[in-house]
Amino acid sequence: MQINWSDPARNDLREILAYVGSNFGRRRAEEALTDIRECAEMLKAFPKMGCIFVKDPELNITYRSLVAKS
DSSP: OOOOOOHHHHHHHHHHHHHHHHHHOHHHHHHHHHHHHHHHHHHHHSTTSSEEEEEETTTTEEEEEOOOOO
16 A cells, blocks of 8 residues: 655645644644654555545545544
């Protein structure tokens, strides 16, 4: 299983971390990044544990998501 971060997802992550950093501090932003990466690794190890976000039967692609504890 492979995790592919789209450009919009990378941009969203940057915006989330900037928001958390400016409102709650750099340390909290680093913790949020760790939480998000851990969720991504869990999804990589257990791909069916996430909720289906988008399913494209024509391309046979399913996108799943998890909510990080932060």
